[in-house]
Amino acid sequence: MTTSRKIAATAIAIVGALALAGTVRADEPRILKELSPDGGGACFSRVYDASHLKAHPHQKVARIFFYHGPDPVSQPSEDPTDGLGTAGYNGFMATTVRGASKPEWVGGWCNTSGEKAAIHCGMECDRTMADVSLDAKGRLKVDAFDRDIYLDAGAEDELGKAEYERQALGTDDNGFLLERRPVADCKSEFARIAPANPALGDPLRIRLKPDQPFCFGRDYSAAHLASHPEQVTQTIRVFRGATEIASFAAQGKAADWPNGADLVVAMTTRKGGTKATQSYSCQGEADQWRCVATVATGGASCDLSEREIYLRRGANGTMMLANPKESLPLADLCQAGGNTKSDDRVFRLEAMPQSACSQ
Incomplete structure (x- = not known):
């Protein structure tokens, strides 16, 4: 099944x-x-x-x-x-x-x-x-x-x-x-x-606490980007800070964690160093968090339920981010549509100090 x-x-x-x-x-x-x-x-x-x-x-x-x-x-x-x-x-x-x-x-x-x-x-x-x-x-x-x-x-x-x-x-x-x-x-x-797989450790809902911040990310080297010419992402961060923690404390329930957990994805592109951020709200489903975009960029209106990413535990404390559709803030989410066509589908992110995710 x-x-x-x-x-x-x-x-x-x-x-x-x-x-x-x-x-x-x-x-x-x-x-x-x-x-x-x-x-x-x-x-x-x-x-x-x-x-x-x-x-x-x-x-x-x-x-x-x-x-x-x-x-x-x-x-x-x-x-x-x-x-x-x-x-x-x-x-x-x-x-x-x-x-x-x-x-x-x-x-x-x-x-x-x-x-x-x-x-x-x-x-x-x-x-x-x-x-x-x-x-x-x-x-x-x-x-x-x-x-x-x-x-x-x-x-x-x-x-x-x-x-x-x-x-x-x-x-x-x-x-x-x-x-x-x-x-x-x-x-x-x-x-x-x-x-x-023992290397995967505890689920994210156990590793990541509702009242604690976290920061995961990756800065891609020139060698990596040279071998992935279709990848748009230069740097990527996934994090929860004081704002997201306060939001869950006001509206969520610890027993429902990670349902209702807000987080932010921040990225820079390899060409021009354009910066973009996007907020998501997550639900735990089987072996992953399903995170749906919560605010359309540019104030435009569209069906954000289709703009989703997935988080999974990776080996040895890493986090895997999956982007099956064009749902990362690389472009206006309301203009993007369909499956991801670039090489920005799966990211293996390392734990970073919270200062690395400061906006």
């Missing part, structure tokens, strides 16, 4: 989790005694050998793991909460198709369906993740596993038949029978999806 899909699903996920879990909080997984009598996590899996796959040419799935319990995938995020509850998801499926180097995964809410020994696992937008049940030997049978489980709704029409067949699972990818395994097996499998 992609990060964007998980973010878009959050609001729906909270509602669905509450409806399924009764009094359980939306960020706490409901543990089903049918799958986990001791109240802990439950793991089921199957790894198909070469002979089975040869006999089932229309089965793409070579490895399948089902985990019932707390989120085994998400790492500490930039959301105000720790991001580990995934809005009440309590069922997670990871499958690796033939030839793939790592699994794809999806999460949802699993609950008894009212039918004997049947458990329905649903996803956002009223989609089904799977119907599961235990057989007499304690094995988990996985049914109603759609071929397009990892694709967006309507993907067959959007992609066309040939591309859909390439991306979707096989016609024989259903009716899996999984053995119960140690929980550690599932956690190890899900860890293959997005291995943690």
Whole structure:
């Protein structure tokens, strides 16, 4: 499941989790005694050998793991909460198709369906993740596993038949029978999806405090600029100062940090040394801060929600700034449009003394 899909699903996920879990909080997984009598996590899996796959040419799935319990995938995020509850998801499926180097995964809410020994696992937008049940030997049978489980709704029409067949699972990818395994097996499998990078350290929301200033930036050398002739930026700063701290203290809540955090981007261009600044307001989303421009330059009016940048933690205390659209103050934001065409898309910024960001 992609990060964007998980973010878009959050609001729906909270509602669905509450409806399924009764009094359980939306960020706490409901543990089903049918799958986990001791109240802990439950793991089921199957790894198909070469002979089975040869006999089932229309089965793409070579490895399948089902985990019932707390989120085994998400790492500490930039959301105000720790991001580990995934809005009440309590069922997670990871499958690796033939030839793939790592699994794809999806999460949802699993609950008894009212039918004997049947458990329905649903996803956002009223989609089904799977119907599961235990057989007499304690094995988990996985049914109603759609071929397009990892694709967006309507993907067959959007992609066309040939591309859909390439991306979707096989016609024989259903009716899996999984053995119960140690929980550690599932956690190890899900860890293959997005291995943690210790060099990244804590999320920005933890490293950067709401009541403290910060300054990150970079001054590009002549050698760097010579090797990047399409880069417009000579120097760049991202910072929060006294004004931004006071604004958050007056209007924001520490528990919501970094939502509502204001910051400033200041730049100089390589030709003529033109200086420009732009204010942004940020929200924590998954592994990044999404920061939207708050004031149109030149007093012009335009849709600033499309003028956005993204901040992510970088290795060894750095900060990564992503500029997917023309949303940095290199030009009038209301005149710029579309994707960034210059070489000013991604910046690796170092921590600097606050004096380096003084306006």
